[in-house]
Amino acid sequence: MAKKTYDLLFKLLLIGDSGVGKTCVLFRFSDDAFNTTFISTIGIDFKIKTVELQGKKIKLQIWDTAGQERFHTITTSYYRGAMGIMLVYDITNAKSFENISKWLRNIDEHANEDVERMLLGNKCDMEDKRVVPKAKGEQIAREHGIRFFETSAKANINIEKAFLTLAEDILRKTPVKEPNSENVDISSGSGVTGWKSKCCS
Amino acid sequence: KNTPPRAAAPAAEAMEGLDTTPALAFEKDAFDLTVEDVYDISYVIGRDLLKINSAGEEVSELQFKIVRVLEMFEALVNRHNLTLEELKMERDNLKSELDRRLSEGSEQGTMTIGSNKMVVDLKDPNRPRFTLQELKDVLQERNQLKAQLLVAQEQLQLYKSGILPQSEPAAVEADLQPVPPAPCTTPKEEKTTIRKLCDLKISGAA
Numbered sequence: 001m002a003k004k005t006y007d008l009l010f011k012l013l014l015i016g017d018s019g020v021g022k023t024c025v026l027f028r029f030s031d032d033a034f035n036t037t038f039i040s041t042i043g044i045d046f047k048i049k050t051v052e053l054q055g056k057k058i059k060l061q062i063w064d065t066a067g068q069e070r071f072h073t074i075t076t077s078y079y080r081g082a083m084g085i086m087l088v089y090d091i092t093n094a095k096s097f098e099n100i101s102k103w104l105r106n107i108d109e110h111a112n113e114d115v116e117r118m119l120l121g122n123k124c125d126m127e128d129k130r131v132v133p134k135a136k137g138e139q140i141a142r143e144h145g146i147r148f149f150e151t152s153a154k155a156n157i158n159i160e161k162a163f164l165t166l167a168e169d170i171l172r173k174t175p176v177k178e179p180n181s182e183n184v185d186i187s188s189g190s191g192v193t194g195w196k197s198k199c200c201s
Numbered sequence: 202k203n204t205p206p207r208a209a210a211p212a213a214e215a216m217e218g219l220d221t222t223p224a225l226a227f228e229k230d231a232f233d234l235t236v237e238d239v240y241d242i243s244y245v246i247g248r249d250l251l252k253i254n255s256a257g258e259e260v261s262e263l264q265f266k267i268v269r270v271l272e273m274f275e276a277l278v279n280r281h282n283l284t285l286e287e288l289k290m291e292r293d294n295l296k297s298e299l300d301r302r303l304s305e306g307s308e309q310g311t312m313t314i315g316s317n318k319m320v321v322d323l324k325d326p327n328r329p330r331f332t333l334q335e336l337k338d339v340l341q342e343r344n345q346l347k348a349q350l351l352v353a354q355e356q357l358q359l360y361k362s363g364i365l366p367q368s369e370p371a372a373v374e375a376d377l378q379p380v381p382p383a384p385c386t387t388p389k390e391e392k393t394t395i396r397k398l399c400d401l402k403i404s405g406a407a
Contacts (some may be wrong), residue, residue: 005355041339048351074337 006050006059010170011081012163015103016088017096018067021122025088026064026151027042029163034154043074053171058064061168068076079110089119089139091150092129097121100140116169117146120162125155161184235282239275246271 014022028034030047045064050057063082065075079085087103089096100119107117121137132148134150141148147165153160177189223241226234250264306320321328 005359043336044344046344046347074340077337178226 002146006057008056008058008171008174010058010083010167011058012060012062012084012086012166013078013082014062014064014086014088015075015079015106016067016086016120017090017093017099017103018098020088020090020093021066021153022067022088025086025120025122025151025159025162026062028153028156028159030062032156034156036154042187043071044078049163051167054166055170056171058167058171060163062163076106076110079107079115080112082111082115083170084116084118085111086118086120086162086166088122089132089137090123091121091132091134092123092126094131095136097132097136104144114173116160116166116173117144118166118169119144119148121148121150123152123154124150124157125152136140232281234278236275236279239271239278243268243271243275 014026016022018040019038021047023039026033026047029047046194047062047064048059049062050059052058063078065071065078085107087100087107089100091097104117107115119137119141121132123124124134136196137150138148147169149158149162149165151162153159221246226238226241227245229238246267250260250267253260254264
C-alpha cells in the first residue's frame with residue numbers, strides 16, 4: 001500500500017449547540033466554501049484535511065457532531081477518540097453561550113482527560129446581531145484555561161488559524177514516532193481507536 | 202297505553218267522507234309508523250267494523266280481537282320509536298365525546314402527554330420510526346464507506362502520479378493511537394462492511 005500519505009493523524013471533534021455553525025466552520029476549513037442553507041447534521045459526520053506543520057504532514061480527521069439533544073447518545077460516543085475538541089457557540093445567540101458549561105461538562109464526562117480544548121465564538125461577521133461580547137468569550141475561556149477565537153465561516157475569519165492552532169497544540173504534546181500509513185479509522189462507540197486494521201485483516 | 206284506539210270512538214261515523222287522511226297511514230313504511238298512525242289505522246278499521254256490525258251481531262267477538270291486536274300494535278310501535286330515540290341520543294353523545302377527544306389530541310399535537318410519552322401520528326410520513334441503534338449503525342457504516350472512499354481516492358491519486366510502490370504490506374496505525382480501546386469494545390466494531398453482509402445481519406448489530 002501507500003508508503004505514507006501523512007506523518008500523523010489527529011482526530012478532532014466539533015461540538016456546540018444546534019445552529020451555531022459547526023458544519024459551516026468545518027466546510028470552510030475543508031473545502032474553503034460556505035453555504036447559507038441550514039441543514040441540521042444527522043448524528044455524526046466527518047471530513048479529512050491534511051495540513052503541514054513543522055515539516056510534518058498531519059492528517060486531520062475532523063468529526064462534526066449534531067448539536068441537537070436527540071443525537072446526544074450518538075455524538076458523545078465519539079468524544080473518547082478525539083485528541084482535540086472545538087466547542088463552538090454563536091455570538092448572536094445567548095443561549096448557545098450559556099450552554100458552554102453544559103458542553104464542557106460533556107467533555108469532562110466523555111472525552112479523554114488530556115484532550116485539547118478550544119472555544120470558538122462563531123458568526124463574528126454579524127456584528128449588528130451580536131449579543132455575546134468578545135470579552136465574555138475570552139473570560140470564560142480564561143477561566144477554563146483554553147484557547148479562544150472569534151470566527152466567521154461565512155467571512156472566513158480565523159477558521160484556518162483555529163484549526164492549525166489546535167493541531168499545533170496537539171502536536172506539541174505528541175511524542176515523536178514512526179510515521180504511519182493509510183487507513184482512516186472510523187470506529188466509534190467505545191472510542192475512535194486504531195485497532196480495526198490489526199484485528200480483522 | 203290505556204287510551205282505547207280511536208276505533209271505539211263514537212264520532213267515527215261523523216268523520217266519514219270528510220277526512221280521508223287517516224287512510225294514508227296504511228301506505229307508510231312499517232318502520233316509519235308513529236303511535237298517531239296506529240290511531241289513524243285503528244280509526245279506519247273501527248269505522249269499517251261499524252259498517253259490518255250494523256249488518257249483524259256475529260262479528261262482535263272479532264271486533265274485540267281486532268281492537269286487542271291494534272292495542273298490541275300500538276305498544277310495539279311505541280316501544281320501537283322510544284328505542285330508536287334512545288339509540289339516536291346515545292349515538293350523538295358518543296359522537297360528541299369522540300370529537301371532544303380528537304380535538305384535545307390535536308391540540309397537543311406531538312407534545313408530550315403524561316410522563317415522557319410522545320404522541321406520534323401514524324399517518325405522518327415523517328414520523329420517527331427507526332431506533333437510535335439503527336441510526337448509529339447506518340451512520341457508522343456511512344462514515345466507514347466514506348473513509349474507505351477517501352483512502353481509495355488517495356491511493357488512486359498516488360498510482361496515477363507514480364509515487365506508489367508496487368506491493369507493500371499494509372501498515373498499521375495502531376501504535377499511533379493515543380487512546381486504548383475502551384472496555385466495551387466488541388469485535389462487531391471491527392467488522393468490515395463485507396463481513397457484515399456475509400453475516401446476513403440486517404442491522405449489523407451483533
